[in-house]
Amino acid sequence: MLLSTKGRYGLKASLELAFFYGKGPLNLKSISEKYSIPESYLEQLLSKLKKSGYIDTIRGKQGGYLLAKEPKDITVGMILRALEGDITSSDCLKNDNCGAENTCVTRLVFEDIEKSINNIIDNTTLEDMIHKRNQIYKEAH
Amino acid sequence: MLLSTKGRYGLKASLELAFFYGKGPLNLKSISEKYSIPESYLEQLLSKLKKSGYIDTIRGKQGGYLLAKEPKDITVGMILRALEGDITSSDCLKNDNCGAENTCVTRLVFEDIEKSINNIIDNTTLEDMIHKRNQIYKEAH
DNA sequence: TCTAATCTTGACAAAATTAGTAGGGTATTA
């Protein structure tokens, strides 16, 4: 599995914030309920996204979370990496030497996979996803 | 992480068998030592690959493991799936409904990722990898 | 035939990671 619930939950929440971009903050509970994500777990994820600079928060009554940048300036890759660390296909790519000798060709396949994953997540913004969503919604009506 | 050691170990071992294709069986110990894979762990992996029909075994003295098909007829995807199950980017693709409503756009990104991964692993055979390895070896000399 | 080499099988255990809980603290604002 490439992504754990961390990345999935976090991406869903970010997308929800993107839908509401410019319309004031969304509180934790509303997001956690809408997507059935445990409140305190989601809190931890959003906290990470805040530290990474992708979302802002407003404390106190009427407070909540909001996107720190425009949806077009936040990529799926940014969100996923903030939550899951580098998205890698195989551990052997993390370590400089994967223990094997110079005939480690398997590494090449893993590199190919990784490149194609990164290519997708780095070239998809939250705005792109909103567009897609609107398109689907349109087709259905 | 997309792949655990299962997939990596298994692919390395399969590749080793591919190098030896047509030259008789390789025993467990030789593979496990060459790639520093725990013997009984590798055993389990090879057993799965056997059940999936990708390798054959010869029991008894002078026995060992060998590829059941030509390297050109075995893809990286076959090996990985036999060991890790379907290679999926996100659990939400496994379940028919990911719990979310019709606005689940995140799913679309995951699908894109998955397609590109499958595209790579299904179009790379063990023979391809041997060629690459030979090419690298050549360049180095 | 005996023996050592080799695969076979299934149960078990350790380690790591993921997923989530719990609870007190702090800032804000109606």
Next chain:
DNA sequence: TAATACCCTACTAATTTTGTCAAGATTAGA
């Protein structure tokens, strides 16, 4: 000033990964 909502840290439960172990079956060769 009290309710709301984010902030932070520690802890726990569940799951998956990564092995270990032991008894057995099969075969080649002395």
